[in-house]
Amino acid sequence: MRSEVLGLGLLALGAVLCGAGLPGAPAVPEARAQTAPPAPAPPAPVVSGPSCKLKGTAPVFKGAKLYDAPSGGRTIATFTGALVPMTLSAIPADPAAGRARLSTSDGSPSLRIEGYVAPSDVSVFTTRDIPVIGGHVWISSAQKVKLVAATGDSLRAELLISGSDGQTAKATASCDAFTLQRGTPMRMEVPGSARGYLMKTSSIELFDRANGDVIFTLKMLEGAAQLFWSTEAKSGFVHLMSRGDLTIDAWARLKDLEPLKKGEMMDQYIPPTTAVAGAQLALDKAPPIVKAQRSVPVRARRDEKEKPVGEIEAGAEVYVLETVAGWTNVLPKALGMTPPDEGGFWIPAAETPK
Numbered sequence: 001m002r003s004e005v006l007g008l009g010l011l012a013l014g015a016v017l018c019g020a021g022l023p024g025a026p027a028v029p030e031a032r033a034q035t036a037p038p039a040p041a042p043p044a045p046v047v048s049g050p051s052c053k054l055k056g057t058a059p060v061f062k063g064a065k066l067y068d069a070p071s072g073g074r075t076i077a078t079f080t081g082a083l084v085p086m087t088l089s090a091i092p093a094d095p096a097a098g099r100a101r102l103s104t105s106d107g108s109p110s111l112r113i114e115g116y117v118a119p120s121d122v123s124v125f126t127t128r129d130i131p132v133i134g135g136h137v138w139i140s141s142a143q144k145v146k147l148v149a150a151t152g153d154s155l156r157a158e159l160l161i162s163g164s165d166g167q168t169a170k171a172t173a174s175c176d177a178f179t180l181q182r183g184t185p186m187r188m189e190v191p192g193s194a195r196g197y198l199m200k201t202s203s204i205e206l207f208d209r210a211n212g213d214v215i216f217t218l219k220m221l222e223g224a225a226q227l228f229w230s231t232e233a234k235s236g237f238v239h240l241m242s243r244g245d246l247t248i249d250a251w252a253r254l255k256d257l258e259p260l261k262k263g264e265m266m267d268q269y270i271p272p273t274t275a276v277a278g279a280q281l282a283l284d285k286a287p288p289i290v291k292a293q294r295s296v297p298v299r300a301r302r303d304e305k306e307k308p309v310g311e312i313e314a315g316a317e318v319y320v321l322e323t324v325a326g327w328t329n330v331l332p333k334a335l336g337m338t339p340p341d342e343g344g345f346w347i348p349a350a351e352t353p354k
Contacts, residue, residue, distance in 0.1 A: 046093040047100075048150040048175065054088040054124065055106040056181025059279065059336075064121035066113060066337065068300070068309060070099050076300045076309050077104075077113050077337040077345075079121075081279040084336035085110050086180050088122055091150040095119035104337060106180075109315030111332040111345065113298065119147050124157070125182045129247055130171040133215045136208060138247040139171050142183040162245045163224035165202070169246060188243035194229040196260035197238060204257075206250035210237035215250060228257070287319050289333060290353040300343045302327040312347065320352060328352045 062081035067073040070090075085106040092098030099116035124145055129138040139145065139159045148170065149156035156172045199220060206216045220226050228248070232239035238257060242248045292315065297308035302325060312318055312330065321329040329344045330352075339345050 047098075048089070048091040048155065049153040050089075052089060052091065052150070052153050052155070052175035054175065054178050054180050055086065056125075056179050057083055057085045057106055058123060058181050060084050060086070060117075060123075061121050062279070064117065066102060066104075066115040066117050067099065068115050070101075070116045073116070074300075074343075075340045076115050076343065077339060079337050080335055082334055082336040084334070086122065088117075088119070088124075088180060091119060091147065091155065093150050095147040095150065104310070104332075105313065109292075109313045109317075111298065111310070111312050111316055111318050111330065113310035113337065113345070115309065122180060123182075125179050126157070126173075127177055127179050127183065128173075130157070130173045130177055132169045132171045132246075136206065136248070136250045137169070137216050139169055140185065140243060140245055140247045142185040143245050144182065145178070147178075159245060161218075163220050163226065165219050165221050167219045186243070188241065188247070190229050191231055194231050194241075197228045197230060197240065197257040198260065199226045200256055200258050204252055206240070206248065206252055207237065208250065210235045210239075210251050212251065228252075283319065283331075283335070287321050289317055290320055291315065291317050292353045296347045296351045296353070298330070299346045300339065302344075302346050310345075312353070318353070323349050323352075326350075 059081050060079035062079065064079045065075045066077040066079070068076045084104055085108060087103045087106055088100050089103075090101035092100060096119075100119045100122075101114070102117040102122065103112055103114045104110060105112040124147055126139055126141050126143050126145060128141045131138050139157070143159055145157035145159050147155055148158045149172075154172055154174050155178055156170060157178065159169045159171075161167045161169055199218075202222050202224070203217060203219045204226075205214045206218065207213060208215050218226065226242070228238075228240040228242045230238045230240050233254065236254050237251045238254050240248060240250055240252050240257075292312045294314050296312045298310045298312060299306040300309050317333040319331040319333065321331060323329075326349050327346045328349045329339075329346055331338065331345065
């Protein structure tokens with residue numbers, strides 16, 4: 001974990017024309033100015049369905065920004081790299097080309113700010129195994145993935161395969177297969193009678209059955225050890241199993257594999273997993289911390305006409321900073337986000353929790 005100090009200096013404040021005919025002449029119809037029909041409103045951006053909500057408490061990349069609009073708009077918060085409770089929704093059909101809606105709350109009391117963020121700024125993980133090739137290759141649970149598409153209540157994700165030469169695996173699943181908080185990777189139980197195998201070369205073809213069809217080609221970097229185990233072999237093929245960032249249940253040619261020597265420990269070839277912790281932050285002169293007894297709307301500027309950008313939820317703890325002209329500036333206790341220099345998280349001074 002790293003430690004940083006946030007100084008209080010971060011805060012600052014158509015016309016109608018008529019004609020008449022000559023006596024005795026036929027009446028001339030009135031001439032009316034033609035008003036152009038209003039331009040059609042631009043189509044609403046295609047986003048994931050209302051029930052597609054990813055939740056979790058995790059750090060957001062330091063410097064990532066939260067905006068008050070799905071495009072353009074102004075910055076209302078900047079993330080610090082510390083832990084933030086979050087709910088991600090309204091994910092654009094192309095996550096690389098738009099912003100998703102983000103609420104800095106996952107159900108527990110918090111200083112909730114609601115806005116829009118680039119989906120790539122928020123880490124997404126799998127909650128269960130997601131099929132890449134049905135019955136043979138899966139993106140394993142608790143793996144960090146990149147969202148590449150959203151359709152209704154399903155998401156398509158991409159995994160950069162560990163140890164590969166930039167190879168990715170893609171899979172589609174319902175929204176409940178994804179979360180913003182990494183779980184614990186699940187180990188595969190290996191029978192005592194199983195034998196370990198390593199790839200002989202950097203690339204190996206995987207088959208759906210012995211002497212069957214190629215379903216996937218794994219392309220690893222030179223020297224990267226991809227470990228498999230097996231209890232079955234026939235017709236020059238070995239039935240391989242493995243579980244890492246990918247889970248594999250497929251066949252491969254025996255000639256493409258190097259069996260481990262008897263007694264050699266398979267665990268030594270399994271790469272370790274690491275957990276990323278949020279930054280530990282503190283204010284240089286710690287102001288008082290209060291607990292809200294009821295919800296209080298939060299605005300980005302000291303103006304009642306400003307639309308609230310969130311609220312202090314009942315039960316949430318916040319730092320109480322300066323009070324200016326009847327408005328009080330606050331910060332979340334975990335310091336996972338701060339307002340921009342020209343803004344703040346302002347509440348009416350009369351509603352400041354005691």
